[in-house]
Amino acid sequence: MHTHDEQYGYCDLSGNALEPESASIVVFGATGDLARRKIFPALYNLERTGILPADTRVIGFARRELTRERFAAQLREACALYSHSKPLDVEAWERLAGRISYLRGSFDDEGAYRDLALRLAEPGSPANALFYLAVAPEEFAPVARGLAAAGLGCDAVRRAAGSCGPARRLVVEKPFGRDRESARALNAVLQSCFAEDDIFRIDHYLGKETVQNLLYFRFANSIFEPLWNRNHIESVEIDVLETGGIGTRGGYYDRAGAARDMLQNHLIQLLCLVAMEPPAGLDPESVRNEKVKVLKSIRDYSAPELLERSRRGQYSGYAAEDRVAPGSAAETFVSLRLEVDNWRFAGVPFKLRTGKALDRQVSEIRVTFQRPPATLFAGYCGELLSPNVLTLRIQPDEGMWLGFNAKEPGAARVAPKELRFAYRERNDDYFPEAYERLIADALAGDSTLFIRSDETEEAWRIVDALESAWAAGPAPLPYPAGSSGP
Numbered sequence: 001m002h003t004h005d006e007q008y009g010y011c012d013l014s015g016n017a018l019e020p021e022s023a024s025i026v027v028f029g030a031t032g033d034l035a036r037r038k039i040f041p042a043l044y045n046l047e048r049t050g051i052l053p054a055d056t057r058v059i060g061f062a063r064r065e066l067t068r069e070r071f072a073a074q075l076r077e078a079c080a081l082y083s084h085s086k087p088l089d090v091e092a093w094e095r096l097a098g099r100i101s102y103l104r105g106s107f108d109d110e111g112a113y114r115d116l117a118l119r120l121a122e123p124g125s126p127a128n129a130l131f132y133l134a135v136a137p138e139e140f141a142p143v144a145r146g147l148a149a150a151g152l153g154c155d156a157v158r159r160a161a162g163s164c165g166p167a168r169r170l171v172v173e174k175p176f177g178r179d180r181e182s183a184r185a186l187n188a189v190l191q192s193c194f195a196e197d198d199i200f201r202i203d204h205y206l207g208k209e210t211v212q213n214l215l216y217f218r219f220a221n222s223i224f225e226p227l228w229n230r231n232h233i234e235s236v237e238i239d240v241l242e243t244g245g246i247g248t249r250g251g252y253y254d255r256a257g258a259a260r261d262m263l264q265n266h267l268i269q270l271l272c273l274v275a276m277e278p279p280a281g282l283d284p285e286s287v288r289n290e291k292v293k294v295l296k297s298i299r300d301y302s303a304p305e306l307l308e309r310s311r312r313g314q315y316s317g318y319a320a321e322d323r324v325a326p327g328s329a330a331e332t333f334v335s336l337r338l339e340v341d342n343w344r345f346a347g348v349p350f351k352l353r354t355g356k357a358l359d360r361q362v363s364e365i366r367v368t369f370q371r372p373p374a375t376l377f378a379g380y381c382g383e384l385l386s387p388n389v390l391t392l393r394i395q396p397d398e399g400m401w402l403g404f405n406a407k408e409p410g411a412a413r414v415a416p417k418e419l420r421f422a423y424r425e426r427n428d429d430y431f432p433e434a435y436e437r438l439i440a441d442a443l444a445g446d447s448t449l450f451i452r453s454d455e456t457e458e459a460w461r462i463v464d465a466l467e468s469a470w471a472a473g474p475a476p477l478p479y480p481a482g483s484s485g486p
């Protein structure tokens with residue numbers, strides 16, 4: 001007998017995908033934490049798996065005085081330490097290292113961008129350039145302006161006129177602004193230097209395999225979609241819970257808090273993927289249009305409504321963390337109940353929750369379906385009859401499971417059971433890191449998994465209202481570190 005897999009085989013979509021194009025990848029902030037932990041290990045793995053085009057060059061751009069050799073040695077150490085694939089594949093590393101160079105420059109120095117332009121024009125360099133802003137958020141605008149002033153940008157008007165030549169792409173890390181107004185201002189600056197289609201705003205959650213799976217799961221199956229609405233769904237819970245505290249990131253985190261750090265981006269993106277309508281196609285604009293429609297369907301709540309719908313907390317010991325202001329009111333935990341007021345989901349609560357120093361490390365989405373009608377089992381069992389819950393586990397133990405009720409053998413008893421699928425049972429050998437996928441997509445010019453300007457502004461609208469309700473409300477509730485939150 002054939003297994004289901006053998007009978008139907010795999011349907012490979014990669015034929016429709018854009019291929020990564022060779023480019024000079026310029027990493028601004030190349031000696032920083034993000035570059036060491038995420039970007040260079042991702043580049044190394046892209047090289048190792050043959051995805052990085054052969055003539056790619058990588059230029060590290062940072063303020064520090066460093067030789068090329070010293071820079072490469074530091075990156076080798078970082079790749080050995082932070083790559084998910086171990087031990088270091090020395091051959092693959094050497095291939096990448098041979099194409100890495102270093103350029104010292106400060107982000108406000110026009111001369112440094114002219115040096116960069118010369119480096120990019122050296123014989124043998126790829127024509128395209130990808131500028132990766134792994135810098136502090138206040139540097140995003142100055143670097144984009146510096147690039148444009150050195151003739152390395154290309155705005156939408158010039159792009160449409162076809163007068164820019166090779167691709168000029170800009171990857172921007174989070175946080176993208178600290179509210180709607182600053183995000184708008186930043187969008188305006190970036191768009192004056194680069195075309196929106198060439199701006200790749202990162203939300204690394206979208207690069208996670210299990211997050212991309214949300215679209216596959218919803219739209220490559222026919223059995224869930226008919227139930228995916230207010231007639232059948234009772235509630236949706238989205239959790240991103242972390243056991244770790246803020247570590248050494250107090251300087252950034254204390255000015256952000258959990259709502260800006262996690263809710264505005266990762267959780268709201270997950271909500272969009274759960275709630276969106278089937279897009280007209282898998283192209284970037286069709287997918288992103290649907291996400292924006294979800295965000296626009298979340299209405300403006302009043303401050304009292306938001307205080308009632310949300311909860312914020314701060315773990316014990318937070319105030320003593322490095323670079324946290326005395327008496328800080330930054331929240332390290334937030335929960336928020338939202339409704340997507342559209343035809344499909346009106347009245348269904350979406351409960352979002354995220355926090356640090358909690359008792360569990362898990363990211364997952366739980367969709368709870370309505371109980372069956374109150375005749376037969378539901379009538380008899382009432383609350384004891386468990387509803388069907390579909391859990392989409394993002395990490396760890398990536399997979400999904402569906403709870404259902406069945407007869408307990410040998411007894412007249414209804415018992416909750418589960419159908420389970422665990423990714424790693426089938427494929428533990430290779431689970432690429434989010435940044436690999438995102439960098440490959442940016443090199444291909446595919447912005448499906450990146451945040452469009454209007455998406456970030458709409459997400460800020462929700463978080464801004466929450467922040468201003470909180471500003472006039474009570475302080476965050478304390479909770480013991482290592483507990484389940486306030």
Ligand code: BG6
Pocket residue numbers: 174242261262363
């Ligand atoms: C980042 C946040 O965007 O995501 C961090 O700034 C958080 O505070 C991290 O810890 C979580 O990402 P992941 O991939 O570990 O779930």
